[in-house]
Amino acid sequence: MSGHSKWHNIQKTKGAADAKRSQIFTKIAREMIVAVKQGGSGDPNNNSRLATVIAKAKAANMPNDNIKRTIDKALGSGNADDFESVVYEGYGPCGVAVIVEALTDNRNRTAPEVRHLLDKYGKGLGATGCVSWSFDQKGVIVIEREDLDEDTVMMDALDSGADDMQADEECFEITTTPDSFGEVLAKLEEKGYAFLSAGVDMVPQNYVKLEKEEDVKNMEKLIDLLEENDDVQNVYHNWEQD
Structure with a gap:
């Protein structure tokens, strides 16, 4: 993520929606099962x-x-799905910071796959905490601009408890604290807004621009292959995309 790279990522997802929809739903379902089990409630x-x-x-x-159906499955006594959260940190081309969040039932499968991709297309896997210090955890809500009035959206967002809003030609990106994310989202939904994306993300404090075409291609390949991995839930980075 960088600047409005959240929107860039959404554009890419929308463009490949039909091909990737099943995989996206599978990953969300896995996350939902873990949330039910850890939270003890459906x-x-x-x-x-x-x-x-x-x-x-x-x-x-x-x-x-x-x-x-997914919540019912998670609550079922016969559900044997057992996933654990794992976070990997490393470096892409030219030291771009990369955080990979995974839900896996086999660390011995997931870790080598993530390490291989970071080694092949970046600067490799790092130690825990090597890059996460340069990210902030925030709620991020993205609304497609369409015919919406920027001042109105800003007022609605702030009235709902959001911290800030950024706008570009394509979308509005609203940020919240992690704790207030759910409440802000619910209030905006009550006001009739639809969301392109909503979640608690790792947002970079600074960004790295890649000048060489080879580095750009390697970074794109790294992100694509990590996101295609069934165990990987989220990929965050501080690459400044155009």
Whole structure:
């Protein structure tokens, strides 16, 4: 993520929506199962992590039937899915900071795959904490601009408890604290807004620009292959995209 790279990522996702929709839903479902198990509840009103994942699912146009089915599966006594959260940190080309969040049932499978990609297309895997210090955790809500009035959206966002809003030609990017994310999202939804994306993300404090075409291609390849990995939930970076 960088500047409005959140929007760039969404554009790419929308462009490949049909081909990747099944994989996106599978990853969200996995995250939902973990949220239910760790939160001990299938009710988003009593499980803030589940509420966040449901918001993410709705932004990805995951059908309500799929959401309900996944929650019911997670609550079922026969559900044997057992995933753990793992975070990998490393470097892309020219020292671009990369954070990879994964949900896996086998670290011995996931770690070598992530390490291989970082070694091949970047500068390799680093130690825990090597780059995360340069990111801030924030709620990020993206709304497509369409015919919406910027001042109105700004006022609605701030009235809902958001910290800030940035706008470009394509979208509005609203940021919140992690704790207030769910409440802000709910209030904006009540006001009739639809979301391109919504989640608690790692937002970089500074950015790295890649000048060489080879470095750009390697960074794009690294992101694409990491995101195609079934175990990888989120990929964050501080590459300044045009």
